[in-house]
Amino acid sequence: xxxxxxxxxxxxRAEVREFLSSSAYKPGADYGKWRDEWFAKAKAKGxxxxxxxxxxxGGPGWTPTQHYIWEQETAQATLPxxxxxxIGMLAPILMGYGSKEQQERFLPxxxxxxxxxxxxxxxxxxxxxxxxxxxxxxxxxxxxxxxxNGTKIWTTAAHMADWIFCLTRTQDTGVxxxxxxxxxFPMKQPGIEVKPxxxxxxxxxxxxxxxxxxxxxxxxxxxxxxxxxxxxxGLLQHERTGLAGISRSLVALEKLKEHAASVKRGxxxxxxxxxxxxxxxxxxxDLMALEFTELRSLAAxxxxxALGPESSIMKLKGTEIQQRIAKLTVEAGGIxxxxxxxxxxxxxxxxxxxxxxxxRAYTIYGGASEVQKxxxxxxxxxxxxxxx
Amino acid sequence: xxxxxxxxxQLLSDSVERFVAENYDLEARKKIVDGEPGFSxxxxxSMAELGWLALPFAEADGGFGxxxxxxxxxxxxxxxxxxxxxxxxxxxxxxxxxxxxxxxALKEKLxxxxxxxxxxxxxxxxxxxxxxxLEDVVTAAKADGDGFVINGAKSVVxxxxxATHIVVSARTSGGxxxxxxxxLFLVDAKADGIERYDYPTVDGxxxxxxxxxxxxxxxxxxxxxxxxxxxxxxxxxxxxxxALSAEAVGAMEVLYKDTVAYTQERQQFGHPLxxxxxxxxxxxxxxxxxxxCKSLLYRAxxxxxxDSPTAQRTIHALKHLVGRAGIFVAENAVQLHGxxxxxxxxxxxxxxxxxxxxxxxxxxxxHHLKKFAA
Numbered sequence: 001x002x003x004x005x006x007x008x009x010x011x012x013r014a015e016v017r018e019f020l021s022s023s024a025y026k027p028g029a030d031y032g033k034w035r036d037e038w039f040a041k042a043k044a045k046g047x048x049x050x051x052x053x054x055x056x057x058g059g060p061g062w063t064p065t066q067h068y069i070w071e072q073e074t075a076q077a078t079l080p081x082x083x084x085x086x087i088g089m090l091a092p093i094l095m096g097y098g099s100k101e102q103q104e105r106f107l108p109x110x111x112x113x114x115x116x117x118x119x120x121x122x123x124x125x126x127x128x129x130x131x132x133x134x135x136x137x138x139x140x141x142x143x144x145x146x147x148x149n150g151t152k153i154w155t156t157a158a159h160m161a162d163w164i165f166c167l168t169r170t171q172d173t174g175v176x177x178x179x180x181x182x183x184x185f186p187m188k189q190p191g192i193e194v195k196p197x198x199x200x201x202x203x204x205x206x207x208x209x210x211x212x213x214x215x216x217x218x219x220x221x222x223x224x225x226x227x228x229x230x231x232x233x234g235l236l237q238h239e240r241t242g243l244a245g246i247s248r249s250l251v252a253l254e255k256l257k258e259h260a261a262s263v264k265r266g267x268x269x270x271x272x273x274x275x276x277x278x279x280x281x282x283x284x285x286d287l288m289a290l291e292f293t294e295l296r297s298l299a300a301x302x303x304x305x306a307l308g309p310e311s312s313i314m315k316l317k318g319t320e321i322q323q324r325i326a327k328l329t330v331e332a333g334g335i336x337x338x339x340x341x342x343x344x345x346x347x348x349x350x351x352x353x354x355x356x357x358x359x360r361a362y363t364i365y366g367g368a369s370e371v372q373k374x375x376x377x378x379x380x381x382x383x384x385x386x387x388x
Numbered sequence: 389x390x391x392x393x394x395x396x397x398q399l400l401s402d403s404v405e406r407f408v409a410e411n412y413d414l415e416a417r418k419k420i421v422d423g424e425p426g427f428s429x430x431x432x433x434s435m436a437e438l439g440w441l442a443l444p445f446a447e448a449d450g451g452f453g454x455x456x457x458x459x460x461x462x463x464x465x466x467x468x469x470x471x472x473x474x475x476x477x478x479x480x481x482x483x484x485x486x487x488x489x490x491x492x493a494l495k496e497k498l499x500x501x502x503x504x505x506x507x508x509x510x511x512x513x514x515x516x517x518x519x520x521x522l523e524d525v526v527t528a529a530k531a532d533g534d535g536f537v538i539n540g541a542k543s544v545v546x547x548x549x550x551a552t553h554i555v556v557s558a559r560t561s562g563g564x565x566x567x568x569x570x571x572l573f574l575v576d577a578k579a580d581g582i583e584r585y586d587y588p589t590v591d592g593x594x595x596x597x598x599x600x601x602x603x604x605x606x607x608x609x610x611x612x613x614x615x616x617x618x619x620x621x622x623x624x625x626x627x628x629x630x631a632l633s634a635e636a637v638g639a640m641e642v643l644y645k646d647t648v649a650y651t652q653e654r655q656q657f658g659h660p661l662x663x664x665x666x667x668x669x670x671x672x673x674x675x676x677x678x679x680x681c682k683s684l685l686y687r688a689x690x691x692x693x694x695d696s697p698t699a700q701r702t703i704h705a706l707k708h709l710v711g712r713a714g715i716f717v718a719e720n721a722v723q724l725h726g727x728x729x730x731x732x733x734x735x736x737x738x739x740x741x742x743x744x745x746x747x748x749x750x751x752x753x754x755h756h757l758k759k760f761a762a
Contacts, residue, residue: 001392280761281761285705286709289687293683296683296686316676370669
């Protein structure tokens with residue numbers, strides 16, 4: 001056991017720092033052009049545009065330590081705007097279960113950030129109990145296409161998406177996890193209606209998607225009919241690890257401390273008040289531990305090949321920490337907590353409330369915390385429950 | 389960065405695990421704890437033969453040349469069996485002070501005995517008024533002729549009754565809470581003027597209140613430099629925190645796993661208890677707190693072994709979390725075992741008591757949160 005970065009790792013870190021500073025956005029430059037160039041330069045570094053993709057699909061094939069370094073360094077830098085749905089969520093499914101033709105057809109556009117994807121999972125009647133989904137896909141008599149009807153909800157960025165990857169029901173066998181089929185289809189077509197949902201923070205990022213008589217060719221089905229649940233489950237593990245947001249929390253925590261230290265209290269600051277200070281300290285301790293929990297799980301994954309159910313710990317603890325930081329930022333704002341975005345009080349306090357409100361979703365989406373605990377109880381603790 | 393054990397570390401881990409599995413079921417431990425001197429001399433000899441008593445000492449001193457990582461591996465397994473032999477008192481604490489501060493002559497005289505187990509040490513640092521502050525030292529050592537005379541009292545000194553030598557912190561100059569002016573002495577446990585009140589502690593270990601009344605020691609009893617003992621004292625306390633935290637992590641593993649096993653056997657309302665989601669979720673929280681403690685233990689231990697500048701702060705974080713999470717796990721283990729968790733019959737309660745005592749040694753959870761935030 002050794003915590004030191006090896007000479008190779010230090011060299012890698014220097015290279016990452018060099019890359020991030022030389023490719024950084026310069027104020028006034030054309031954002032879209034910069035974004036395209038950034039991804040092109042990252043690609044030329046040997047797959048840095050898709051850090052988590054495996055080597056055989058053009059990823060960099062980093063060690064866990066290199067991933068850790070990348071996370072740490074990029075958390076402090078401003079990276080171009082990106083969406084996780086294609087790169088981080090659909091791509092692993094395509095690599096694992098898609099046909100060669102599907103991989104060649106979809107992966108290059110995902111990598112080039114040319115096509116935006118959204119995820120059609122939740123439905124009005126299927127939230128935490130995702131397997132009870134009802135969006136129906138019926139195969140045509142000639143076996144050439146499915147006709148899809150149903151409603152998806154909480155679909156992030158559906159209003160910006162070109163394509164959707166969608167769980168549909170092709171059969172009712174009585175076992176809910178069976179008879180689910182994984183389909184891909186374009187969003188910009190007749191029969192698809194996207195309606196915005198405005199959330200507590202005032203933002204529009206999620207939507208309801210109504211699907212009426214949309215025809216999807218069978219070539220757009222991933223894997224076998226009826227096996228979609230198995231494929232989606234694998235994807236959820238990827239999604240959950242990504243949601244822990246440890247590096248971002250490390251940066252956010254430092255900001256929180258700065259902000260609290262800027263709030264004057266007599267001759268001292270809010271950071272000197274014992275009750276507030278203790279909350280920040282306890283939070284930092286949990287985050288320090290989680291950093292190493294992530295490293296341990298990455299190291300285990302590197303040895304064993306796949307990400308295990310440990311990723312559920314990451315999501316549970318990671319989102320809870322993000323929420324605590326958001327909450328403490330609102331507390332630090334004091335009386336100005338009431339404003340959200342108005343030009344009153346300290347500058348940091350203005351965005352605090354909206355972030356805090358939005359953060360309440362973190363323990364709900366990607367599998368609610370209570371669902372994560374069910375998963376850990378079953379898969380890690382090995383508890384076989386006779387009730388469900 | 390690497391989380392794998394080396395081949396040697398793996399061998400060590402395997403052999404300690406085997407030792408604990410073969411020698412430390414609840415019955416065997418009870419026999420040892422209830423008898424005299426409160427630990428097994430036979431086990432102590434085995435530990436010497438297996439080389440464990442040599443682990444943290446330099447090869448030049450006849451040791452194995454290990455770091456805090458090896459001690460962690462050993463202590464985590466000890467925690468799974470609640471081993472009561474005075475490893476922490478004699479090797480980590482007393483031995484830690486001797487290896488850091490002992491003169492060449494003193495080390496040549498005592499180290500072979502420490503390593504073969506014939507010399508046992510105790511570490512007398514705590515005082516009643518000091519609570520958890522290492523630097524709060526009233527016990528005084530006055531220069532007298534070519535030596536010193538020590539007067540004062542130390543509390544909850546583990547292994548004092550069987551130790552051949554006691555390491556004691558005393559003030560040679562400065563005010564009550566100055567870090568400067570503290571000196572460490574290695575005193576013969578049979579020296580004139582030492583009075584002990586021996587007692588068993590709630591976790592099955594033994595400790596003593598030790599009074600020093602005009603205890604005379606020579607200059608050669610000084611560990612390190614006169615007045616400069618705090619640095620050694622603090623380093624030894626840090627090693628103690630790491631060792632006890634590793635023990636606590638081992639104990640937490642047993643607590644959560646026993647609870648998972650028990651709730652799957654115990655039937656109520658026509659179901660195993662583990663069918664109830666409220667209990668499942670509690671056990672998941674116990675498991676996560678255990679994993680979080682283990683992560684921070686790794687981090688603090690490796691940072692200390694590598695002399696990282698952040699090590700001290702991470703040690704505060706660790707002791708805070710081990711207190712907070714350890715007690716959460718222990719209390720819930722008892723709760724989920726119901727009435728059976730309250731009995732001496734199951735091992736749960738014994739692990740619970742050890743975890744609670746560990747929180748009270750070298751600063752509790754609040755003390756270290758304050759230090760961490762300082």
